[in-house]
Amino acid sequence: MSLPSVHTPLGEKLAINLTVNGESQSVEVDPRRSLADVIREEIGLTGTHLGCEHGVCGACTILLDGEPSRACLMLAVQADGTEITTIEGLANPDGTLHPIQQGMYDAMSFQCAFCSPGFLMSTVALLRDNPTPTEAEIREELSGNLCRCTGYQSIIDGVETAVKLLGSATTEGGK
Numbered sequence: 001m002s003l004p005s006v007h008t009p010l011g012e013k014l015a016i017n018l019t020v021n022g023e024s025q026s027v028e029v030d031p032r033r034s035l036a037d038v039i040r041e042e043i044g045l046t047g048t049h050l051g052c053e054h055g056v057c058g059a060c061t062i063l064l065d066g067e068p069s070r071a072c073l074m075l076a077v078q079a080d081g082t083e084i085t086t087i088e089g090l091a092n093p094d095g096t097l098h099p100i101q102q103g104m105y106d107a108m109s110f111q112c113a114f115c116s117p118g119f120l121m122s123t124v125a126l127l128r129d130n131p132t133p134t135e136a137e138i139r140e141e142l143s144g145n146l147c148r149c150t151g152y153q154s155i156i157d158g159v160e161t162a163v164k165l166l167g168s169a170t171t172e173g174g175k
Contacts, residue, residue, distance in 0.1 A: 016080040021089030029076045036060045036071035047087035047117050058118035058145030062086050068125045087117035099169055100124055103162025111149035118145045123159050
């Protein structure tokens with residue numbers, strides 16, 4: 001994506017339109033604000049965490065048009081017209097956890113859970129593209145997410161549990 005070619009005077013805001021977790025959002029933003037800041041502060045979805053603000057930790061990972069993206073590294077104006085899924089968009093409207101969330105919960109994957117949004121969103125994309133990854137493929141795909149609490153094995157176990165839950169949901173005609 002490229003930056004808009006609009007030059008705005010200091011302090012002037014630009015209107016952008018996003019679809020966030022299936023809902024249309026129109027927001028006026030300072031062209032210099034990150035997408036993570038706008039998601040958290042303007043849209044009010046605080047599940048997208050800011051850790052390093054350099055794209056290293058992965059806590060701010062969202063799905064942008066279906067692909068995992070670091071929201072701290074992108075300007076909000078760059079996301080104009082896109083579809084965004086945040087951690088808040090995973091669970092069903094009735095509160096039932098997404099199978100990936102359930103798998104992580106069942107495996108007790110996280111301790112403090114600060115990193116969990118990034119791991120979960122990355123896992124959604126991984127299992128969408130590769131429904132039966134090997135442990136090595138899981139480790140490779142999630143290597144861009146950092147956790148300071150676990151030894152990562154419980155997170156790998158959570159992904160493997162999610163694979164089983166998704167497989168049984170598919171065979172039962174579920175999600």
